[in-house]
Amino acid sequence: MGKIIVSGASGQFGHAAASQLLDMGEEVIALSRSTDKLADLAARGAEVRAADFDSPDGLVEAMRGGDKLLLISTTLVGERPRQHANAINAAKQAGVKHVVYTSLLGARKPGNPSVEGFDHIATEEMLEQSGVAYTFLRNSLYAEAVATAMAIPALTSGTKPENAGRGRVPIVSRDDCIATAVGVLTQEGHENKAYDVTGPELWALPDAMALVSEMAGKPIEVQDVDDEGMFAYFDALGVPRKSEDVDPNGPIPWASEGMVTFGKSIREGFMDVDSDDVERITGNKPRTLKSVFEQYQGAWPK
Known part of the structure; x- marks a missing residue:
């Protein structure tokens, strides 16, 4: 197995994913704009590198040596396609072979009005056209949210x-989304597939x-x-x-x-x-x- 790059490694999702990968003995490259928040990962052997998806300068270097990339979608709706394009282009130039992307449940269903979804559709389409292997993790609404x-506020x-x-939604724990991402990154056979990451x-x-x-x-x-x-x-x-x-x-x-x-x-x-993808990938x-x-x-x- 080659090195696994985790973007947004100072965020809750990225930090937990990087930590679990280190627990499994994987080699991890942890990316963040604020690398000071990654000291604990560095202490455990992760390579910590500064990366800013708003600025393509230095992104190729930040991803060099990585085999797979966990691309965690950024937070600013409307800005994400531009930021994600910078990341995908840099990953491709750096020789990354497989990008695992945190997308949104139902985003690709025709007529979906969610503006959150538009960013994810754009990113999925970029990955499909990139020539790099991809996996889309279409995460549902977080139970933690x-x-x-x-x-x-409702109780207050x-x-x-x-x-x-x-309307019904299969509310999912972030823990299960992270475990599914880690499974896809460390198992064989997930290239060019999309999974619905849902609660029970x-x-x-x-x-x-x-x-x-x-x-x-x-x-x-x-x-x-x-x-x-x-x-x-x-x-x-x-x-x-x-x-x-x-x-x-x-x-x-x-x-x-x-x-x-x-x-x-x-x-x-x-x-x-309704999906059983989480259990099939994580075993739980x-x-x-x-x-x-x-x-x-x-x-x-x-």
Whole structure:
């Protein structure tokens, strides 16, 4: 096995993936804009290199010697295709043979309204045309996000506006997404394939909030709103609608357009996907939503 490059290795996903690869005895090249956050990986034998997908300069050198790349999608909606193109071009020039990319569940289904998905479609198409082997990990909604970013404000206010209606989504733990990525990077036979990385159950978001309410012993009233009502909710919180209006260093580093169209895509059935890919690749059943709620329950308002 050659060296495995992990991009965004200072983020939660990348750091955990790099750590698990080191546990397995793999040679790891850990990339980040902030290499000071990678000291623990360096101490365990990872090669730590500075890399910035906004600037192609130095990217080829950063990836040199790597055989596979875990390309973790960047965070700024709308900017990702440009950043990912820089990474893919550099990987190809550096001789990387296989790129494993964290994509989005249902993104390639025709008519999906999710603007988050547009970036992933563009990146998947670039990889298909790159001449480098690829694997697409189409990750579902993170259970950890539901347990924190959704649950905490809902418990605090007692209400949760929601535009996803009764659409179903197989909410998945980030742990299972990471384990699936590590499996694909360390096993044979995953080239030029796409996997649906999903949890074990399909959830309507109002039912997920009902479980939060029950476990916390506090009421949450889910208010069924249309897309405009969802925008109004985020407007009231001071969230910019468009990603180009986001201040990356501001208190809210994301735009509501991504969240609202994500909810719409759930409502319209684009994420209603039942898959056993996680278990087939990792050998383990994926975590339930309840188990992730139990993990984060201590952070919920009393």
